Amino acid sequence: MHVSSKVNSLAFSGTMQISGKAKELKAQGVNVIDLSVGEPDFPTPQRVKDAAVKAIADNQTKYTMAAGIVPLREAVGAWFKQSYGLDYAANEIIISNGAKHSLYNTLQTIIEVGEEVIIPAPYWVTYPALVEIVDGVPITVETTKEEGFKLTPEKFKAAITPKTRALILCNPSNPTGSVYTKAELEEIAEIVLENDLYVISDEIYSKLVYDDFEYTSFPTLSDEIKKKTILIDGVSKSYSMTGWRIGFTAADKELISGMGKLQSQMTSNASTISQYAALEAITGPQDDVEEMRKTFNERRIYLRDALNLIDGVEAGDAKGAFYLFPNVSSVFGKSYGDTKINGSFDLSMYLIAEAQVATVPGSVFGAEGFLRIAYATSMENLQEGVKRIEEALAKLS
Ligand SMILES: Cc1ncc(COP(=O)(O)O)c(C=O)c1O
Structure with a gap:
């Protein structure tokens, strides 16, 4: 073999x-x-399961556009607007087979062979593996419990080389549960802009924040930083929909169009039924x-x-x-x-x-x-x- x-x-x-x-x-x-x-x-909430059953009854069981149905892409835009005041049009959003797939699409779209991606440790196990799959080089940067397991500006700067293309930020973090404050993100953002990097902001846990912590979504920091951010989210964690395999990516339309091309050759659309379920998840009552x-x-x-x-x-x-x-x-x-x-x-x-x-x-x-x-x-x-x-x-x- x-x-x-x-x-x-x-x-x-x-x-x-x-x-x-x-x-x-x-x-x-x-x-x-x-x-x-x-x-x-x-x-998974009953209303979401009902929407999936209805989608099947309505014969929503065929291919959709590779990037996902327009109503869902628009709804994801509205969801980001409502959650964080962010503006993303439907052509700046792509629906993939879970956030893991969104991350793969992103890395495959922005990384050239041998380019470096900075990953603060402790990291979600999949990040270094995905970077390697696209022939990039994961550069892990250790953070300590005393630092709240968050990347400090000093450590971030020290890890940047001429080959660095991107930083992956997991906020809130799997595995540590830490969440970055706005001030901490602003310090990171400044270095990102100075070095013309991309930030892949994995915010899949953003709806699970406690103690009245004021959550800041990375692309909200400025228009400039929004252009350099690829925002990853989805329904897996917040809506208890891990098995439905729906992830969202929001970014500049050129990047999204690249990801759409890639996805059209690799997987086509995410499950049509799951897309309708996700549409209900994010547009229905959020109780x-x-x-x-x-x-x-x-x-x-x-x-x-x-x-x-x-x-x-x-x-x-x-x-x-x-x-x-x-x-x-x-x-x-x-x-x-x-x-x-x-x-x-x-x-x-x-x-x-x-x-x-x-x-x-x-x-x-x-x-x-x-x-x-x-x-x-x-x-x-x-x-x-x-x-x-x-x-x-x-x-x-
Ligand atoms: C930080 C992080 N990002 C992404 C994912 C992947 O989510 P999905 O199930 O939507 O692919 C997970 C799942 O464990 C995760 O912990």
Whole structure:
């Protein structure tokens, strides 16, 4: 068999590996508490499911324009306007097969072979892989817990070379849950403009922000910065629609037209039925989104406070997405029986084996010393998960 060296060099998504392991154990009847997931546990809102059924009944089951149906592209424009006051026309928006596909289209459209893309770490695992797929070079820049896991202007400047084409900003962040303030984004924006870079602003979690944090969408900073921003969003996280595979990209119309050409050759349109479902999701009553956000917030507060009470765990106070990224490095070097915990991967494996709790090791996201714990599960599961983690950590010495 011949598998190309490019594909051979790719790793399976680390997060999917862990949730795969959790699913496998569950299938064997093991009572696993899965805190590794990257998707909301709520069902897709009924009104959205009804819209999909109606689309099928109305025979909306054929190809659409590759870039997506115009009503949805217009609605996405109106949604950005209503959410952030941004102006995007339908020809500045493309609908793709999930935000992951939007990111691929973007990178393939703007990156020449060998060009560098700056990725602050901890990063969502897919970013470096996608940059490599398009023959770019991912340049990861470490950020610390003390910096709130956010890119500082100094570190950003230091990472720029003549080959840098773009910065990927994940705001709010998967895996840390951090959210950038407007002032922090302005400092980044200044450097972006000075160096004529693109910013790929992945705002897929932007509707999941807590504690009255005033969220700033990157392209709102100025008209100049809007021209240099490729805004990524979608319905997966905010509307609990991960399986429907709809992502949005908003950018300058020349870039969108390039992405449309690419998409027309690669996948054609995103699922027609899902496009109609997404249209309902963003144009219908938004109470369900707010309900989900409130529930996430209650879980976030519980989990943060409960984790902080465990010896050896420092949960921090993330204000977005549905993840906490606690520092667990103080248990490294400890053992239980023959199991020695040398790092976050060992700890994650230990927690699955010993406590049947699935978490994702920080090392997967380029940040040793931490675990990603998702609160996209019920309060009962969180309580049971915390109890099991506490008991398992107490056994280590
Ligand atoms: C930061 C980030 N961006 C993009 C995506 C992809 O979203 P989608 O399911 O719409 O492809 C995810 C999903 O985990 C994510 O965490």
